[in-house]
Amino acid sequence: MGKVKVSRISGVTDPLTGLPAKQIELVEVRDARRPDVFPANDEARVVQGMVSQLQSMGLMPQMREIGYSKVIMTLTESEYDMLGIRLDVNEIYELDIRNGSITLKKVTEGT
Secondary structure, rough: OOEEEEEEEEEOOOOOOOOOEEEEEEEEEEEOOOOOOOOHHHHHHHHHHHHHHHHOOOOOOOEEEEEEEEEEEEEEHHHHHHHHHOOOOOOOEEEEEEEEEEEEEOOOOOO
16 A cells, blocks of 8 residues: 555547547656655754754755556546546545556545
8 A cells, every 4th residue: 555646637539439538647656855865863853953043045946746657547538537536636545456456545634
């Protein structure tokens, strides 16, 4: 079980039927922050504070999440309706792959 984020939803045409379809890209969500970058002493806290300040000013990039393509689905409109869940870009879902099935469950705030 892992977390995925909806990276992209595109309107496409099904090449077999010519009907409208949706291409949905789910990317794996990994936390790129490394809490042990600095040792836990006074000097390290000062340096970490300076790095945070520079990041908040936009002078250094912030380390957030790194996404790796996990699943790309192309579904017809009827298949998307049968999915039974409305996927939104940047929403995070739990992905469970087990016993030949794939399950998506929306992650609620605070979890």
